[in-house]
Amino acid sequence: MNHRPEPQHAVQEFADAGFAGVRMRVTDERGSWVGSAGVSELGAGAPPPTDGRFWIGSSAKTFTAAPVLSLVAEGAIGLDDPVADRPPRS
Numbered sequence: 675m676n677h678r679p680e681p682q683h684a685v686q687e688f689a690d691a692g693f694a695g696v697r698m699r700v701t702d703e704r705g706s707w708v709g710s711a712g713v714s715e716l717g718a719g720a721p722p723p724t725d726g727r728f729w730i731g732s733s734a735k736t737f738t739a740a741p742v743l744s745l746v747a748e749g750a751i752g753l754d755d756p757v758a759d760r761p762p763r764s
Contacts, residue, residue: 678707685711695722 681700688696689712697710710722722728745751751760 678704678709681707682709682711685709688712697722697724697728 678700681698685696685698693712694716695710695712695714697708699708700706708724710724712722714720714722742751746753
């Protein structure tokens with residue numbers, strides 16, 4: 675990983691604005707960079723780890739809704755169709 679003050683400054687601004695913790699990964703023509711700011715858990719002093727897994731919370735709903743609404747627009751499913759009536763897609 676290379677030294678990148680710009681994205682580190684950006685994650686620090688999020689933490690300073692009130693976010694508990696922020697982790698960011700950048701991969702571009704200059705290589706890869708990963709950094710964090712804030713805390714990994716409210717009430718704790720440890721910074722967010724820059725490796726491993728993390729909870730995305732309510733953001734998962736957006737990642738689920740987007741393809742479902744695309745299937746509705748295509749007519750492949752109805753918005754009110756029960757999920758139990760659909761076989762898994764391969």
